[in-house]
Amino acid sequence: MDDHEFKLPRIPLAQALAALPLETPDRSAWPALAARLGKRRRVPRWPMALAAGLLALAFLPRSWYFDPAQTHPSQADASSTAIGAGESRAQLAALMSESARLERLVSVASDNGASSGSAAALSLALEDKLMAVDAELEAGPDSATQLSLWQERVELMRNIAAVETSRHYLAAEGGNLDVALVSAY
């Protein structure tokens, strides 16, 4: 170290470390992450403990699965009721939270590979509806429409959860959802 360097102001280690430039990864991790996220959404997976808790949902009427608006009249009516902006925001937040909870439920489970033709078709039909709702939400609708779409999204997620959970539980018990659906009607 030469003499003139002693005269220059010194830099605290913490400041010098914080000033180090950010490093860039050699390759983006996003493509692999996006693929895994996509797979998780397309193939809902459920732990058996959750499946057991929701067994009864397999025996709800067929209309419950296909017409979410009929499932919870109180919620369906909410969008047609005049509500204040604050209440609307609170409802929206609650719906988003519920939607997130259900999404999380899907993402943490593991796939046991159980499936059947009609059960898979039922899941796909519901997921197609979900994608359509998401597309409408991404378009940035007005607040009233947004509320209605989020209600629909939550109902669809509940339905998907019910179908998938029941399917896996019944598979573990040696049955399948096809038989359960037929028996219920």
Next chain:
Amino acid sequence: MSSVSPTSSFAIDVPKALLARARAGEPAAFEQLYRWFERPVFTLALRLTGQREEAQDILQDTMLKLFDRLGEFRGDSPFWGWLRQIAVNESLMLLRRRGRFLSDDGIDESELPATDLMLPPRAADAAILGQALARLPGATRSVIWLYHAEGYTHEEIANATGKSVSFSKSQLARGTRKLRGLLHLDTEVMAHG
């Protein structure tokens, strides 16, 4: 995590609307979060592990955990601090798995005061400082980075590492001394480079 380092590269304010979209499972929102935090997560992982490939793995694992656990984020602290803690945990876990975060029970209290280091401008050069950091043992480098660059307290480091506060203080003191020596040697090398 209570500590907030205004100089941390993680300190990015994330709009609540973006978090809400990500919670709802919107892929574009996840991608936005990834883009914003890709380099801070990778840099933190690289500083703690010292290996680019390991940092790459930690980046992916951290982001996967983020996506899985986003619903658990309560919003009572900055989102970036929450994400940073995931990245720290993943990095330390990898160091432990690979035996590079060895327990150090022989704490010499006489070493503890040596935690402050004032660098001459030449030693603060990014390349020289980066090289010196890379030559420190994993546990020592992790403690130095968390304490100085991320603003963690010794208590927080103890919690994150599963060690004692004394361990954190000891590693910081020893690491600072080693760093001083390494920087002197590297300065000599660079002066002739």
